[in-house]
Amino acid sequence: MLVSFIIPHKGRFEMLTQTIGSISKQACDLHNIEVIVVSQTPEIQQQTLLESPSFKLTLCIRPESDTISALRNYGVTQAKGQYIAFLDADVWLSSNWTQQMITELAADPDRIISSAMQRCDDNAPPLEHIRTSLSNAKIDTDVAFLPGRNLFLRKTSFDKIGGFPEHLITCEDYFFTDKAAKLGKLFYTSAATYIHLGEDKAYKAMFDKEIWRGQSNLQSISGRNIPLREWPSFIAPLACVFMFSLALLLLVFGQLSWALWAFLVAAFPIFVYSLRLFALANRKINFISIVKFYVCYFPARAIGTVLGLFKSIGVKHMKDTYL
Numbered sequence: 001m002l003v004s005f006i007i008p009h010k011g012r013f014e015m016l017t018q019t020i021g022s023i024s025k026q027a028c029d030l031h032n033i034e035v036i037v038v039s040q041t042p043e044i045q046q047q048t049l050l051e052s053p054s055f056k057l058t059l060c061i062r063p064e065s066d067t068i069s070a071l072r073n074y075g076v077t078q079a080k081g082q083y084i085a086f087l088d089a090d091v092w093l094s095s096n097w098t099q100q101m102i103t104e105l106a107a108d109p110d111r112i113i114s115s116a117m118q119r120c121d122d123n124a125p126p127l128e129h130i131r132t133s134l135s136n137a138k139i140d141t142d143v144a145f146l147p148g149r150n151l152f153l154r155k156t157s158f159d160k161i162g163g164f165p166e167h168l169i170t171c172e173d174y175f176f177t178d179k180a181a182k183l184g185k186l187f188y189t190s191a192a193t194y195i196h197l198g199e200d201k202a203y204k205a206m207f208d209k210e211i212w213r214g215q216s217n218l219q220s221i222s223g224r225n226i227p228l229r230e231w232p233s234f235i236a237p238l239a240c241v242f243m244f245s246l247a248l249l250l251l252v253f254g255q256l257s258w259a260l261w262a263f264l265v266a267a268f269p270i271f272v273y274s275l276r277l278f279a280l281a282n283r284k285i286n287f288i289s290i291v292k293f294y295v296c297y298f299p300a301r302a303i304g305t306v307l308g309l310f311k312s313i314g315v316k317h318m319k320d321t322y323l
Helices: 013-024 068-078 097-107 126-135 155-161 172-181 203-214 217-221 228-252 256-280 287-322
Strands: 003-009 033-039 056-061 083-087 091-093 111-119 141-143 150-154 185-196
Touching (some): 003 068, 013 033, 013 091, 083 097, 083 155, 111 155, 203 287
Parallel strands (some): 003 033, 111 185
Antiparallel strands (some): 083 150, 091 185, 111 150
């Protein structure tokens, strides 16, 4: 049975070649694999992606205006496999990944997507350990949604889901897997693993990236029922930033007692989330590093959400005006 790996790509050529290199080391018949790279880097050359590949490798160039969802959906139109494997262009797969994904899908007829557990690079900094612990909050069980870095499903299942949402800049994987979860089970396994080569390793880069990721927060919840467990992730960053801003304002006006109360309220979600992650990581990550993570994460997400709100208003205004 043919497996079609679909990899959307832009920039960071070295990580793309590492990703393809990990596919070439899969412990299965490589003739049953095809790789489709859908790139927004026009100068990329197919012959430089992998020396002497043992599988068919196709390079497609798409316009920069395409979202990552559009790149993935286009890749499916070029795929011939019965199975579709969506990868980001910065992951390293364990050698058993392909065979294990097929095994996991076959183990339960109700499963619609399988995904492997993230593991850290050997020299990973604290921030990468934090990110990995968050990804691995639930292992070897059905989950509510999955990140898009490694998703494995049947082509027929993809058709039923209806593809990725091309109107979203980010959060498209949550939207896609949320729709999939209405049709079947999402299984996250530790039997196979991947390393996220492009994982955040510095707080400044993480802060900038989370602003970008947060811009589709509101659009990603539009048109779907939001379970209670997801609401804190939307509300906490905004509430934290609002209360901290209020604390500063009260301080300026000399209201020291009220400023202290507002500051404590702002700090409460950071403390609670930090305790939760500290427990998830089995106390193996320094608690101060976790607090530092949320001190950066919450404001960045709040800024991104607000920027996304204005963009949504702008798009709606244009539609109301010109359509």
